[in-house]
Amino acid sequence: MTKLSNGLSRHLIIFARQPVLGRVKTRLAADIGDTAALAVYRELLTITATAVGAAGIPATVWLADAPDLPTAELPEWPGLPWLLQPAGDLGHRMAAAFATAFVAGASAVAIIGTDCPGLRAAHLEQAFELLQHHDIVLGPATDGGYYLLAMKELHMLLFANKEWSTATVRAATLADAARLGLRVALLPQLADVDTVADLRAWRGE
Template sequence: MTEAKLIVFVKQPEIGKVKTRLAKDIGEEKALQIYKKLLKKTAELIEESHWPTFVYYKDQIGKNDHFSIPWVIKKTQSEGDLGKKMHDAFVEVKEETEADKIIIIGSDCYDLSLEHLEIAAQKLDNNDVVIGPSNDGGYYLLGLKSIYKKLFSGIKWSTPEVLDKTIEKCNSLGLKIDFIEQLIDIDTLDDLNSINHSSL
């Protein structure tokens, strides 16, 4: 299997700036602590995978944080909406590495495992696009072999239409899509209560 490259989107763990929907129900301090645990879990996944990884920070790059892993390259996200940020990251990694497969994830999905990444990469052998759908109508993982700008534009991000619109765009481009297991992105109190992990 061709070695895939991994892109991870994260935010700096600053109070009042992360998990804002969750914070409305449990308070900003508790929401921040949960986000820090999610970041730690994501870093553990990177260490376990040993995949070439590019961590893109929303604002300033973190120093001496969970992602200070020898093979991780740290970058900052571009300006624009989430779609443009993801597109630009895909293009940058593709240009720098000439990767045959690139997979992007966030840091909101506690149950995301190395097995999910490996299955997604394997599915890219016979598909143009692989998607890991999330419970909120979006996706927690997107895998591509080639970059299609249309997949990242004309979508209202962070809404329940993201997955359906993405599939619609894939179909309009004639792309072959496959999916991996649906998981929960932790954005609300209901999401948090659905995750059976005492560590959160």
Template sequence: MTTLLVIAKEPVPGRVKTRLTPHYSPEQAAALAEAALADTLDAVLRCPAERHVLVLDGRPGPWLPPGFDVVPQVAGGLDERLAAAFGACRGPALLVGMDTPQVTPALLAPALEGTGRADAWLGPAADGGFWALGLTRPDPELLRGVPMSTPQTGRVQYERLAGAGLSVRLLPQLRDVDTPADAEEVARLVPGSRFAAAVAHCAPGAAA
């Protein structure tokens, strides 16, 4: 069975979601990040997998549910950290980030059920990046050197996979939560989520 990976940063004010400020305070931005991470972990935990692994920059907190193995991120750029996460997997692996709290088991199901139908699965993000990457045979070299956090990241990663002779299938495009507009739009998509509740709580004029 597949190893499910979530790569995340501890939601500490001033260290996460800095692009949400100054619209949100650093503390509010961290609260939104924590809610997004909690929703993501919940969705991933509801997916069948041999292992559920949180690849974490920082320390676990009360937002971490039982059922996850926690491993630290390695040093280096995001490409190196992603490569190391896949390199530690013995079989098929699917990795998601913490920026798409609208993720559901149904969205992940094609990659989890389709390891025999494709060598790789890529979930494109609306900003040009990607929110998910699945590899039937994890190879760290498929990620090393891919420029991360650019409008071309998803395209370059796709070309890297296809250029290695892999069959690649796409998951639905999702919107990352990076800006206040992203946060408000994603909250509208998942009205019953922790994330939507956090956005409502942090809205100007909301009751403390």
């Protein structure tokens, strides 16, 4: 694990799926078909992996589904270890991933998905820099959710009682942070690609 200037050990959690036809970007696929949706997802994986690699932050990939074939390394994430996400809703799965990172010795942990084409290494680096002087860092998404969440200790309330994949998630998370008296920093707002409207906006159509 790499350390920040104040001694915090950094770790990045990546929530992802394997790029398998019919199992990724299902909302998008309903409009453009499974094959086109898979191509978009592969492109998003490449963007995310490039940002992670450029940032040089130790990372673990947490897969939503087990690989079809046993493998020690995922070709989409060369050099990165991977684990399976546990059962439960998104909040439960994220909390479990954060807990695993903290138990392993990390003291500054961030989580991202693979839906954000605007994500760059600078956003990841900025998140950990901000975390030196804040309790949590949030990367707001234009759809009302977030593309990144970082913290220095596990705050379970941030993962409880959320309507995941809705426009209420970010506001509810910030409200819980306020209740806990946490110091919050925000990254630049970025757009996720989940629907055909998101895709058209990304492509500039």
